[in-house]
Amino acid sequence: MNTTSASAAATPQPFFITPAEVFSEFSHHHPSVARINNGGLGCCPSSLISSQRQIQLQWLRQPDEFFFNQLQPGMLRSRNVIKDLINADHVDEVSIVDNASTAISIVLQHMAWGFAEGKFHSGDATVMFHCAYGAVKKSVEAYFVRAGGYVIEVPLPFPVNSDDEILQEFRQALEKAKQNGRSVRLAIIDHVTFMPTVVMPVKQLVSICREAGIDHVFIDAAHGIGCVDVDMKQIGADFYTSNLHKWLFCPPSAAFLYCRKSNQSSALHHPVVTHQYGNGLATESSWIGTRDYSAQLVVPKILEFVNRFEGGIDGIKRRNHDAVVDMGEMLAKAWGTHLGCPPHMCSSMVMVGLPACLHVSSDQDSSKLRTYLRGKFGVEVSIYYRPPKDGEVGPLTGYARISYQVYNKLLLLLLWFIDISGKYLSLLQPKATTLPLSH
């Protein structure tokens, strides 16, 4: 312990990244936008953008040499990094694709072949939650339904108070399918739902699927890695996908698709076919024609960035979670509303009930409110419309989905949010039936 007057000068260098450095890493963000929608399109620090640029320049400098000598080893390195992060058994189980939408298309195309080749029969079903991401639903329509499959939607109770409520709904849906004599071929389960956002009890849901004899379980964890714990062996699904550009700081865009080794897994193919066709999904995905693969090649550098934070990615997740829950609770208290789910079912995002006087009464209202907040107040936040159920009295119909990432500053955000909500609410007349959003 230094007690001399020189102690100030002798202070050891900070071991972890400092707030000033974090600010610098994200200085390319719009300075006057309160960005609390990291769950939407993610973020990427400057040091990773630089690393990515280096890779892009290497390609442009001598593309043939890069293609023959550097691309494949680089992709393999990235896959190995991910394999370790997610506790997969073998690097062959890890493919890198553009995003979760691509991953779901890969799995569903495989299902469509199942119908075409007679493995599945017309009327065989897939089960998924009603709040599944729009692209997933469309992909199911494009591949599964078109090939003759049937969709069972499980309602997600929201607001939700416990894991059991979700498990209950899921069991009921499977029971009903069984009673109707439907064979459930695929279960699509979100790890963290998109809208409204809730952390699902995936491990238990997978167990229920296994008990029910469902052939394949696919976890859509677009928000998974960097946001919740992602352990393939623990979760036990057949397929698991997560975006790396949402919560793991990757530049746009990269995602991994994990396919548990089985005799089925070799039959998956990337829909964009190249000379690598038949060499396994991981190899096929690492070359889908001439493109910029730099976002996928920069993955090893992500670990370097993330390990500058205390506790690495786990520390980031924990602090994000604590901060976003704090923020959510403070806002809910200020507005007299509530959170959409208990803190243990929140990730780095939280649903905060909006005051009823805002009269969010449709999806259009929620879009308009979002645009208004962006344009008028410089706030980027996703708004969710929650349709009231029959018999409900005075339910909250609007929620804000607030995200917290390392570049957010909690105190400033709170002050500013309370400020704008005050301004905003004061604009409303007591008996307003529509939102002042005509502009």
Add this chain to the structure above:
Amino acid sequence: MQHEDPRNGESAHRSSKKPKLSSKFITESDIRDEFSHHHPRVARINNGSFGSCPGSVLTAQRHLQLQFLRQPDAFYFNTLRDGITASRKIIKDFINADHVDEVSLVDNATTAAAIVLQRIGRSFAEGKFQKNDTVLMLHCAFQAVKKSIQAYVTRAGGSVIEVRLPFPVNSEEEIISEFKKSIEEGKSNGRKIRLAIIDHITSMPSLVIPVKELVRICRAEGIEQVFVDAAHAIGSVKVDVKEVGADFYVSNLHKWFFCPPSVAFLYCKKSSSSSDLHHPVVSHEYGNGLPVESAWIGTRDYSSQLVVPAVLEFVNRFEGGIDGIMKRNHDEVVKMGKMLAESWGTNLGSPPEMSAAMIMVGLPSRLCLNSEEDAVTLRSHLRDRYEVEVPIFHQVFKDGEEGVRDKDGFITGYLRMGKRAKCFIRNEEAVMKVRAAFHGINICVLPSSDACGITQFLKNQTKKRKEHRRRKLYASWKPRNGESCCLRGCNEVESLGTYAFLLAIDKAETSNVGIGMALLQMVRIHWSMLDQPKLLKPWLWVKHV
């Protein structure tokens, strides 16, 4: 690093600190600047594979990427869709399509092939096509397209007919005749040909195919749909989709049209079935038409699709715009190809009118290229040892087929030379590198301003060649009347190990052709001097003074 242009990403010139030249066209020095990110010593004559992108377009792209990162949601809601529509409109005009709805932007021709073929696969699965209905393609179709056919057509029960193109080829009639024969064969046994896939410019070996005539034949023969794989076309030959008349036409914009990696357009002629084409990666835009589906396939970097307006600006800095570039590329590649073929005593793979910006040049039979592996080995060797990037094609002969001969035997290999607007290494120098490489000589041309360059280069070579004994020989050489010359002031030539020449060329002859010819002279003289079998790996450096 490039100077960042703060103006909006739609148009970006690379700011120059020099005063604007009075000429309104791009100068040679501007071009060198634009491609200064290319490896300075590699003779890059393989533009056909991965293309190239000038600095000003890269700057515009970077600006767009930063805009997205700055405020991604606003970019998604306010900028992305309109930006892609603007790019599509430019392409629509360029290719003479009727309506912008016929133009989709995708990553590359491989993706486009998957889109078209996935639909064929669905038609089989849904019973619209019968088992054994056929898809027709050229035997030299790009490997990815062949695999895509396997993945979607063969797997679904369809069959495939391959049209074997003659090579080397002497006229379009040879191709047309083979094509007609294959259609006859395809239609035998009552098979229905559902789709014909025709390259506009084949990849390996590279030839310009008479697509308009072949499409007409397809229509006459009742082939349902025609897909033209024109990966190399735009920026290389004239593209008029109405004239070609195909149902689907795809071309990469990053090969010959200066876009960053990667973007291609897929043209789909409006018809009752065109609404059933879908992008294989499904998003919430599913069902809104292929162009709209392709404009959002999940979170990704769309900057290469958004930067098309900046590319158009770049291209219009050249005299004659893209037409001028195409013509000059063609003329130069033919000239270079002929120069090489003559010096080796071999042939060109096709007549000049059947080549665009790429040409196939026969390799001396003495190289004994007997397999695909040999071709790959030679290519790697040229890259690693001589810093020449050029794809090599191995010709496979069917039984009874005979190839072209040179003085030593049958020509079994060709190199594919691709010419693009002048790059860092002048094209004549690139040709000299190729020629010299085949004599086991590496030429490195260093700019005259690069005073330290020669020392550095020697140091680098020294590091690489540690295992060989070296003797460095220095000589000066001055062309007399541009003709015969001699090496003066040479040291004794060691008979073992590698050695190097450092030659200084007086500035008297400074034109491209002059330097090129001088180099050719040097190589000839050098080689004749060194006709000693033990001297395996001589090096030759040339410095401008």
